[in-house]
Structure formats: structure tokens, C-alpha cells
Amino acid sequence: MINAVGREIPEEILKQTGKQPFMGVHHFDGYEYKKDGPVTKCVINSEGSKLVESIHDVLVKCGIKDGMTLGFHHHFREGDYVVNMVMEEIHKMGIKDITICASSLGKAHDKLVDMIEDGTIVGIQSSGVRGKIGQAISEGKLKGLAIMRSHGGRVRAIESGEVRIDIAFIGAPTCDDYGNCRGIGGKSDCGVLSYSMVDADYADKVVAITDCLVPFPNFPAHISMTKVDYVVVVDEIGNPDKIATGAAKPTSDMRKLMMADYCTQFVVNTPYFKDGFSYQTGVGGASIASTISLAKIMKERNIRMRFGVGGLTKPMCDLLENGQVDALLDTQDFDLNAVESVINPRHFRISAGEYADPFNKGAVVNKLDFVILAALEVDVKFNCNVVVGSDGVITGAQGGHPDTAAGAKCTIVISPLLQGRIPAICTDVTTVTTPGESVDVVITDYGIAINPLRQDLIEAMKDVDLPFKTIEELRDIAYSIVGEPERVQFEDKIVGIIESRDGTVMDVVRQIKKFEFSGE
Template sequence: MINAVGRDIPEEILEKTGKEVFQGVHHFDGYTYRKHGPLTQAVINSEGSKLVAGIHDVLVKCGIKDGMTVSFHHHFREGDYVVNMVMEEIHKMGVRDITICASSLGKAHDPIVPYIEDGTISNIYSSGVRGKIGEAISHGKLKGLAVMQSHGGRVRSLVTGERQIDIAFIGAPTCDDYGNCRGIGGNSNCGVLSYAIADSLHADKVVAITDCLVPFPNFPAHISMTRVDYVVEVDAIGDPKKIATGAAKPTTDQRKLMMADYCTEFVVNSPYFKDGFSYQTGVGGASIASTISLAKEMKERNVHMRFGVGGLTKPMCDLLINNQVDCLLDTQDFDLDAVESVKDLRHFRISAGQYADPFNKGAVVNKLDFVILAALEVDEKFNCNVVVGSDGVITGAQGGHPDTAAGAKCAIVITPLLQGRIPAICTEVTTVTTPGESVDVVITDYGIAINPKRTDLIEAMKDVDLPFKTIEELREIAQSITGEPERVKFEDRVVGVIESRDGTIMDVVRQIKPFEFSEE
């Protein structure tokens, strides 16, 4: 069945997942549903400790068995130990057909690939996957499906009960013996626990895993004891060196700096740039550079930001330090400056649900004026791909891309016209992850294209000195340089689903065909 971005979703996948095809970003506005309540076991005694001796014991207490769904959060990023330590124990116990429901998975989790291959893990829900897990999925090693969810879409799937977690594992930098978790402090400081909050609210069993047990009450708790069944103390939940990779270095790449300048010029000339505006940006070099150049313009023009949202990095936190923004709303910290900034009283933690769940009564993204994003590919309909590489292998994550693009009044995607020898602006993206309907502007090093449906922005920019082009013109320039690249060949088998933030199917990902030299 063809969906609203023109992708043909196989009937077999619609049946298997029970999902509908994507019908447009606002299709579910006003939709009413009943929130999912988890099974909960009451604790009415004064014994006062939830400590359990180890991962094995807690799995037994939680009644781990074949076919269960276990969940994880990814605030420890490339330094995470929790996924591997839990999955290793589940594997040892001989449990099979586990569904992993993670907020994201990365290279740190390469060690679980054998558990995919041997059937311990049979389905994966995640924002995305990188490294060897992505390769394993794209090569058809996962028995079931890999479903890629946006940060908001993941919360929606938990809140509606579409996805039900049997056991949630929460890596907690600090925790008390009754389960009050904080993302800050201890040895594995990750700042916030935003992605894990939905898990704690909707999973049947919730296990806190910590390497820093502190006295009760560990307040203000980022996740409350009232939702935690057990606490396990381990030697280490992460590698602090890899959790926050250090202060983001301003890029010196002239191409990125030029795109950042284009972006800032566009922003300051748009109708939303005025006192009290709101702003989010990603962690790409050009995005970070655009925050730095925007800060300069704000100062010169005496324009103040009301709130910044993230995934945060140093340049966003600098806005706070320099009093150029009233407050920051934080779902994830990408560098040590951001982790440190959490202590600032104007730096607020928000849950992934508050940030981006399209099915709550109004998420923060709905209040965004600007979001600055990146993409692997953008096509002529402004559809973006941020998950599947040009070689057909799953290698990225939806993150908050479709959430913020849908919510922001002005969603800007920055991408160089060519990614190496591959055109980033193309006729049709390999996989649609964010619908063009949500994307307002594409900025490349060869020019800027405004989505034709944004006649208001086209009008606002008519006297602005920027290299405006149509998206078709950008695509033609790219192709004139590289030629039309040979399309990657896929098998028929669907290995992954790109789930829209509202739970419908945006696109599918198929198993890649081993590369063969063309016969001519």
C-alpha cells in the first residue's frame, strides 16, 4: 500500500506489525486513546531496601523468560556497559526470542551481535543502530524485525501500550537502596535520564543498575523509587571517558562554516527571529557552527532567546552562561560542558515524552520556532533519510529528527550537496525517515532551497542575499558532478521498518544484496 510519502509498504509487513501506512504528519492530531498502565506490585512494608545481589538474581526475580521485551536507554552512548552486561546474562541463562526496546543502540553494543545470530535476540526497537548491529540487521541476521522509532515515537509506542516492556533496565549514575535514580553524580555521569522515564512509567518491572549507591533519599530523583522494583549495584555501568566525548570542537571545515553562515543569515531574516524565540540544533559540525554564529548575531541585534532544546552541546550551554537564553530544556548531554551545565538552575531536565511524544497533550517540540538538522540524503520532495547509508546498510538513528521537524515552525536541514562522491540531494532518498512535509528549508554548500509550500518563507526571503535555488536545481548540480549513482541492490526480504512518530509506517528497509560487479 502506497503511503503519504509515496512508499509502497508491503501488505505482509502491515499484517505482521498491525500498523497502518503513514498518512501525513497531522493525521492523528486530536486522536483520543487510553494510556497504557503497567502491571505494578505494591510494597506496603517498612523493610526499606530493594537491593538485589546481581544481574542474574534480578532477572530471576523479574521472571525472565523466552519472548520477553527488555528495555534500555542510551545516555551512556559509546561508553554504555548496561546493555551488554544484561544481555550476556540473559544469553547465559539460555533465554531466547528476546525483543530489545532501546532508546538507541550504537557501536558499544557490537558484542550483542552473536546473540542476534543465535536467536537470543529476535526483534529490535531502537531509534537506530550503528556499527556491527546495523550490518547484522541489513544482512538479514535478525530473525524478526528492526523497528526504527523517533525519540517521540518510542514514547508514544510505550504510552499507548503498542509496545509493552516486561523489564526495563535503567543505568543510574547514582541511586539509593529504594530506587531513586539520578543522571548526575557518581562515576558515570550522563547528566539526565530523559529517555528512560517512559520505560519507568510503562514497564511492568523496573530495575535500576548503578555503580554509585548513595544514601536515601537520592533527591531530586530523575526517576522515582515509586516506579522501581529492584536495585542492583555493579562495578561499572559505563566508561566515563566515552559517555561524554569532551567539548565539541568548533569546526574549521570551510564548507561547514559557510553553510552555518547561510543558516544564521536565513534564521535572522525569518519572521520567527525575534525576542523570545526558541531554538534547537543537532551535534553536526555545521549545526554547532551555526549556533556559534547565531549567538554572535543575537548579541549584535540584541535579540534574546527564550528557550533552547536538546540534545545539548557546549555552544548551547554557552548561550545560558552568557545570558542569551532564559533556559535550556535537556533530553541528552553530548559533551562534558553539557553535563556540567545540568547543575545550572536554568538548565531543566525534560523527559523524552515531554520533549517529543506526539500523543501527549502537547510536547515541547510543538513550541519550537527553529530546529537545525542534518541528513544523509534529501530528495526532491524534501523527504529526509537519516538512518540508512548510501550503501544500503542501517547506520544512523531517527533521534528527534522527525519530531522536531514536525513541531518547529521552521525546520532547516543542513547537508553538503555531496557526501563524499554520493549526492546528498537526490531524486529519491534510499529510505524516507522524515517526511518532506515537515522540512521547510534545505541548506547546502551549493545553495539553499525553500520548500515550495512555504510561500511565506519564500516571500520573507525575497530580498535576502543568499544563494536560493530550487531543490531540483540543487539535485541537478549534484548529479552533474557525480553522475546518477548506481542504486544499491536489495533482496525482497524486509529487515527493518521506519516507524513514523505517530506509529504508522513511513518506509521499510530491505536486506542488502551482496555487491556484484555489473556484467558489462
């Protein structure tokens, strides 16, 4: 069946997953459903401690068994120790057929590939997978189907009961003996615990793993004791120095700085750029640079931001320090400056649900004026791909990309026209993760294209001195430089799906194939 972004979703996949094909960004607006609830074991005694001696013991107490689904969060990013710690013990215990439902997985978890190969892990549900796990999935090594969900989509999947998490593990920088967790303090400070909040709300068993036990009550709790069954103290839950690894780096790349400047010029010429506007940016070099240049113009014109959202980095936190934004709403800290900013009373933690969930009564993304995003590929229908590399291998993550794009009044995607010898602007993206109807503007180093759906923005820019082009023109420039690439070749086997934030199927991901030259 062809879905609303023109992708063929095989009937077998719809049948296997019980899902519908993607029907458009607003299809489920106003849809009513009954939320799920966890199985809860009541504590009606005054014994006063939930401490358990070891990961092994807590797994036994939680009734770990073959086929369970386990929840994890990724606030430690490349510095996470919790997933491996738990999975190694499970592996040792000989448990099989585990599904991991994580807010994201990365290179820190490369060693899980062995457990994928030996059948300990048969399912992966994640925002995406960087590193060797992505490669393994793309090579068809995972027994089940990988499901890639956005941050908002993961909350939806759990609260709708589509996914039931048997045991959730929360890496808690500080925790008391009754399970009150905080993302700040201790020796493994990650700032916030936003992605794990839905796990705590809906998992049948919730285990807090900490390396810093503090006296009760560890308040204000980011995860409440009322949702935590057990607490385990270990030596180290993560390496906070590695939080900034990978995604979050400032740039000195002239091409990125140019795109950042285009972006800022575009933003300030829209009708949304006025006192009290709201803004989110990703962690790409150009996105970060555009925040810095935007701050200058805000200062010049005496325009304040009402709130900034993220995935936060230093430039956003600087806005707060400098009094240029009233409030930061934080789901994840991409660098240690952001972690340190959390103590600012106007730097607020929000849950992944508050941030981006399409299946609640209104998330923060719906209130965004601007979001600045990156993409691996953008096609001429403005569809974006942020998960599968142009070589066909799973290599990125949805994150909040489709969530913020759907919510923001002005969604800007920054991408260099060419990623090495690969055109980033193309006729068809390898895999659709964010539908073109959510993407308003694409900024490249060769020009800027506005989505024809947004005639209002085209009108607003008619006297603005920026290198506007059609998206087809940008594609043609790319193809004229590096040639039109051969399409990546895949096996028939479907190894994963890109789930839309509303739970429908946006696209499928197939097993990679060794490239065969078409002339052969």
C-alpha cells in the same frame, strides 16, 4: 499500498505489524486513545531496601524468560556498559527470543551481534543502530523485524501499549536503596535520564543499575522509587568520557562553516527571529557552528532566546552561561560540558515524552521556532533519510529528527551537497525517515532550497543575499558533478521498518544485496 510520502508499503508488512501506512504529519492530531499502564507489584511494608546482589539475581526476581521485551536507554552513548552487562548474563542463562527496545543502540553494543546470530536476540527496536548491529540487521541476520522509532515515537509506542516492556534497566549515575535515580553525580555522570522515564512509567519490572549508591532520599529524583522494583550495585555502568564520541564534535571544516553561516543568515532573516524565540540544533558540525555564529548576532541585536532544546552541546550551554537564553530543556547531553551544565538552575531536564511525544497533550517540539538538523540524504520532495546509508546499510538513528521537524515552525536541514562521491540531494532518498512536508529549508554548500509549501518563507527571503536555488537545481548540480548514482540494490526480504512518530509505517528497509552492474 503507497503511503503519504510515496513509498510502497507491502500489505504483508501492514498485516504482520498491524500498522497503517503513513498518512501525513498531522493525521492523528486530536486522535483519542487510552494510555496503557504497567503491571505493578505493591510494596506495603517497611523493610526499606530494594537492593539485590547481582544482575543474575535480579533477572531471576524479575522472572526473566524466553520472549521477553527489555527496555534500555542510551544516555551513556558509546560509553554504555549496561546493555552488554545485562545481555551477557541473559545469554549465560540460556534465555532466547529477547526483543531489545532501546532508546538507541551504537557501537558500544557491537558484541550483541553474536546474540543476534544465536537467537538470544530476535527483535531490535531502537531509534537507530550504528555499528555492527546495523550491518547485521541489513544483512538479514535478525530473526524478527527491526523497528526504527524516533525518540517521541518510542514514547508513543510504549504508552499506547503497542510495545509492552517486561523489564526495563535504568543505568543510574546515582541511586538510593529504594530506587530513586538521578542522572547526575557519581562516577558515571550522564546528566539526564530523559529517555528512560517512559520505561519507568510503563515497564512491568524496573531495575535500577548503579555504580554509586547514595543515602535515601536521592532527591530530586529523575526516576522515582515508586516505579522501581529493584536496585543493583555494580562496579561501572558506563564510561562518561565516551559520551562525546561519535556525534558531537565542533568543526573547522570550511565547507561546514560556510553552511553554518548560510544557516545563521537564513534564521536571522525569518520572522521567527525575534526576542523570545526558541531553538534546537543537532550535533552535526555545521549545526554546532551555526549556534556559535547565531549567538554573535543575538548579542549584536540584543535578542534573547527564550528556550533552547536538545540533545545539548557546549555552544548551547554557553548561551545559558552568557545569559543569552532563559532556559535549556535537556533530554540528552552530547558532551561533558553539557553534563556539567545540568546543575545550572535554568538547565532543566525533560522526559522524552515532554520533549517529543506526539501522543500526549502537547510536547516541547510543538513550541519550537527553529530546529537545525542534518541528514544523510534529502530528496526533491524534501524527504530526509537519517537512518540508512546510501549503500543501503542501516547506519544512523532517527533521534528527534522527525519529531522536531514536525513541531518546529522553521525546520532547516543542513547537508553538504555531496557525501564523498554520493549526492546527498537526490531524486529519491534510499529510505524516508522524515517526511518532506515537515522540512522547510535545505542548506548545502552549493545553495539553499526552500520548500515550495512555505511560500511565506520564500517571500521573507526575497531580498536576502543568499544563494537560493530550487531543490531540483541542487540535485542537478550534484548529479552533474558525480553523475546520477545507480540505485542501491536490495533483496526482497524486509529486515526493518521506519516507523513514523505516530506509529504508522514511513518506509521499509530491505536486506542488502551485493551490487550487480546493470549492464551485466
